[in-house]
Amino acid sequence: MPGNGRSIFFFRFDMHIIKLCVGVSSVEDLIAWRAERRAIGHGRADGFTVHRTRMMPKRAEEIVGTGSLYWVIGGAVRCRQAIVALDAATDHEGRSCCDIVLDPEIVRTVPYPRRPFQGWRYLDPNDCPPDLGASGDDLPDGMAKELAALGLI
Template sequence: MLHLTKVAVGCSDADLLRARLTGRAEGGETYITTRYRPTRHAELIGGSLYWIIKHQLVARSRILRFEEDERGHCLIRLEAALVSVRVRPKRAHQGWRYLTGADAPTDLGGDTDDLATLPTGLVRELASLYLI
């Protein structure tokens, strides 16, 4: 499975990103706009867009499809749900970068994940110290 990474510009934490995506959600979907469609867009459908905040991968949104808006820009349609992932360091970049399934961080949550019970800020701090 192929994924994308993208910087959540202007978002200081995952809660702010969640609020931004929820604000434009409709019918269980949300979107982001970008100037150019990724070259490998067909491989990305069903994958996820992993969000970078403060030089860390912190969450993901599942990619549903790609569309074009009236200006010719690319709309990336995403599931409205933002899934927290095990925080992983990732340098910021412009545009997007591809991420293979083997390199993608795992989701937080589930019965076997003790980290899901910790506050987001604490998880982020532990990850920044490379303790998790």
């Protein structure tokens, strides 16, 4: 309340997730793999993509609706997908797990080198690579990585 000497501040701190995209060598491979999975009936009826992981993020409220899953492909962050929901699930062996519900749009990012790690990690917004602009969307991964290393994109 004004005049009482106290202030209340509300901060919204968006959070993201970063994960290795195992078995995929390029963004094009990821796009093709997702299309193949949808074609054989592994997609959701609402068009969203699901990636299953073992652990539910404890910071789900900071992620859902504002965060993205950043994919590490070939040793660098290459793209991201917006996180629509984090759903508790059970795998085929009866263990609890988390379904990360993703927007189907894959957004290319400026390639940022990243060492391998297991599972997923939180990714602070300040550490996220920027999205490639319209001029960089058609660049092959190798060329985009070289241009980013030179600081040109």
